[in-house]
Amino acid sequence: MEWIHDCLPYRISDSVEELQPDVIIALLKSSYWAAERSEETIMNSWKESLCLGVYSEVGLQVGFMRVVTDGATFSWLCDVIVDSEHRGKGLGKWMMAVLVDHPRIRHTSIYLGTRDAHGLYEKYGFERREMMVRSKARYLLDNDV
Numbered sequence: 001m002e003w004i005h006d007c008l009p010y011r012i013s014d015s016v017e018e019l020q021p022d023v024i025i026a027l028l029k030s031s032y033w034a035a036e037r038s039e040e041t042i043m044n045s046w047k048e049s050l051c052l053g054v055y056s057e058v059g060l061q062v063g064f065m066r067v068v069t070d071g072a073t074f075s076w077l078c079d080v081i082v083d084s085e086h087r088g089k090g091l092g093k094w095m096m097a098v099l100v101d102h103p104r105i106r107h108t109s110i111y112l113g114t115r116d117a118h119g120l121y122e123k124y125g126f127e128r129r130e131m132m133v134r135s136k137a138r139y140l141l142d143n144d145v
């Protein structure tokens with residue numbers, strides 16, 4: 001599926017084929033949560049995910065987000081990022097609006113974690129809740145498995 005912005009020269013697509021790996025790797029390497037992720041892990045991470053890409057009028061990918069979902073009850077939203085040159089124009093909000101209404105996940109509960117972007121997600125119906133997590137990477141390190 002594809003969405004064209006009403007007044008800005010950008011397009012959103014959920015096509016995995018359109019994703020630009022070099023751009024996504026660079027964006028995630030610049031993030032506070034995925035800087036240590038290997039390129040291989042980043043490439044693998046979107047194979048089973050629903051991904052949205054934002055593209056400029058010259059076809060360059062400038063934004064990304066992905067969702068891991070069972071398609072029925074549960075979705076986990078992650079890796080939400082817009083290229084710094086294109087921030088502050090409403091692209092993050094536009095991706096969120098498209099995402100929460102996407103037919104593959106709009107009937108599921110959507111979870112996410114964030115350090116400081118709560119205000120963005122609250123605009124789209126997210127509420128602050130406590131959650132637990134088991135970090136597999138840390139477990140493997142601690143137990144030398």
Ligand SMILES: CC(C)(COP(=O)(O)OP(=O)(O)OC[C@H]1O[C@@H](n2cnc3c(N)ncnc32)[C@H](O)[C@@H]1OP(=O)(O)O)[C@@H](O)C(=O)NCCC(=O)NCCS
Binds near residue numbers: 031082119
């Ligand atoms: C967060 C991010 C995707 C937002 O994209 P964007 O296109 O710049 O944002 P928009 O122009 O659509 O506006 C975002 C809105 O959320 C609000 N907001 C709340 N917390 C925010 C935060 N930590 N960063 C950016 N915006 C935030 C903004 O104030 C703005 O609201 P407003 O229009 O009422 O002023 C982008 O700033 C980014 O890539 N940041 C670095 C990566 C990151 O922190 N991602 C989120 C991880 S959970």
